Amino acid sequence: MPLGIKLEKKAELIDNTALANLKLYKYSSVDKSFISNHILRHYWNAAAELMPLWLAPNVITLIGLMFIYANVLCILIYVPDLVGPGPSWLYYSFAAGLWMYSTMDNVDGKQARRTGSSSPLGELFDHGIDSLNCTLGGLIETACMGLGPTPAGAFITLVSCLAMFFSTWETYHTHTLYLGYINGPTEGIIIACLLMIVSGIFGPQIWQLNLDEIIEVPSFLPESAAFIRVSDIFVLVVASAFFFAHLPFCVYNVYQARASKGKSFYPVLLEIVPFVWASVSVFVWLGSEYSDVLYKNHLVLFALTTSFAFGRVTTKIILAHLTLQPFPYFTILLVPIYIAPFLFWVLPRVFGVMTFVGKFEIMYLWAYFFFSAAYFLSWARIVINAICDYLGINCFTIKNPTKNK
Template sequence: MPIGMKLTKKAELIDNDSLSNLRFYKYSSIDKSFISNHILRYYWNAVAELMPLWLAPNVITLIGLIFIYANVLCILIFVPDLVGPGPSWLYYSFAAGLWMYSTMDNVDGKQARRTSSSSPLGELFDHGIDSLNCTLGGLIETACMGLGSTPSGAFITMVSCLAMFFSTWETYHTHTLYLGYINGPTEGIIIACLLMIVSGVFGPQIWQLNLNEIIYVPSFLPESVQYFRVSDIFVFVVACAFFFVHLPFCIYNVYQARMRRNQPFYPVLLEIFPFVWASISVVFWFGSEYSDILYRNHLVLFALTTSFAFGRVTTKIILAHLTLQPFPYWTIMMVPIYVAPFLFYVFPRVFGINLFLGKFEVAYLWGYFFFASAYFLSWARIVIDAICDYLGINCFTIKNPVKSK
């Protein structure tokens, strides 16, 4: 295929042999959420019925992302410090935007089945958009709770990337997208929307109150518990949910899948090393006293940048899963994150010369943003064109629309 051959001359390999494996594609998912299966599915089905049959599923997915970008634009205009407080309607709009994103994310697959246009591209596009949204959704939550450019704000902004990466890694090995009884795409979205509505009613400052100012704290609990801020408790719960629930289950599911196929398990743990390294690099970068990322309120720019960089990581894994290719360990788009701790942590400590504060770090981050966005978008276009050409489909239109009944 011409497009496939053209792509082999690029940085990424998706030749005809890789594309030919798309014929083995079969989407598989397990969603055990009670809310999804017994409540929201009726809502999603009703919304799907409102969609015209000529509307391509990928357009619906893209519309969902536009709602998130609208939220981010509002952050830049009204609460650029991620603290605020902003006007009440702003936080309601955050909830509406996130809810609409979630709705579109669940309706696109139903639209694909209604229009008989399901394809491997749909899964790649859907989960690719989800990957782009990870840091942006976290950023909106940070602004909603008034966390600002703080370690807590950075954690809430980035933790979704950790969850998404391990879910994608799990799907690569199990060939099934697994969503538990309580999961991020359903219950997590609902909780986030409720928090945004609370911020609209009471203002984001409510999350900075001590626990004993919100509810009654029994006297037998340590006195220090009474002075825990509500936002700190929220961050703690999110951290526990990831490290003690989501992560162990992902690893366990991969372990079971490998055992069923009589394949060794421990070698696949090496696949997570590059991403763990990147996560640790971010911690050292942000934690360095020589870095201005948090102190000068550059968390929004960092989130926009890593949205593309992280999106590149997970879409490579998804593409490898769809085309039955080896697991992609590395991507050039993470190199700036690997390098940053040496520039902004190690170098100043070793040489005692702080050359990289202020304008250089901002320029470095802006350069990373332009590189990441340009590289991701160009790569995405090449891959989409290659798959569309091979399968004989369009990305944003339906070649043979189903006639209305």
């Protein structure tokens, strides 16, 4: 058993009370997207009908993630600098992989209902895979637009983690997964796929052109607007969508949920402090002039590492939601991120530039990767087995599949 699980033993223990609460859980979601409800719903239903009844929903979810890992492998082979350009087919494959991931992500629940195998484990597994995909999907978008290992590339790689965390925090308190009229899992995926197709047609260098090289800049904009790169506009739109749309609505919905129960809102703000602290730590770490993560292009490794660390954060919240447990503040997988600014920003400044910092940092990052992967997979095995044993189900096979009429 990894050291992390031992250190979190009390918090990780799934006792009989927690397991018993699984039987009280009822899935609740709201999706207001027009595209989801009136267009893609028919596509997803048709895709679900193609799935054999013996195929477990969690296997479908896992297949979707494999498309994303295949995309990441292609990045390592063809555009390891995250700039390129790579062959045209590569960007089309990015779009196909992301689309197939989205398809599997929506079909798995329908398959569960078709086969009568819906369970709380399905939600935990589904959203756990979504959590793993957050940084990886962003990494693929970074490679698609040729952003490279830059602050902009790092932001696009990691911003989905912020959105996913606050959605999960919102769901914990409202007990409903809320997707707005325009949301990331639907419209966001479509936009990302379209951008990847554009990169396949024109090459990723199109995103590095100035605005006036693409369109005629409106006269009411300042002259400097003509020299803004298209990729900078994209980053600005993504940042604005998160900070001015997604985040405020998550906070407001949690406020409303607390107010409806006559409970104070302000104490729950403490729940976001550890994650905000981790986000600031990442900003300081990657922004340090002594760090080589971006300077020597270790962004792919960083994304793979943080996918497991972030996946642990959200799955812990999801599990607490499913089992009606207190909100989990701590996971040991964030500790290396908390420490990193001290190691790669404070110490070099205090003791001067140390020649071994770069080598130590990459060893630190590799160690963090192996630890987080081993920890996450070990924890997943423990939790999945506990839930399966209690509910009398299998994770990757279906017991007596029956088609719901």
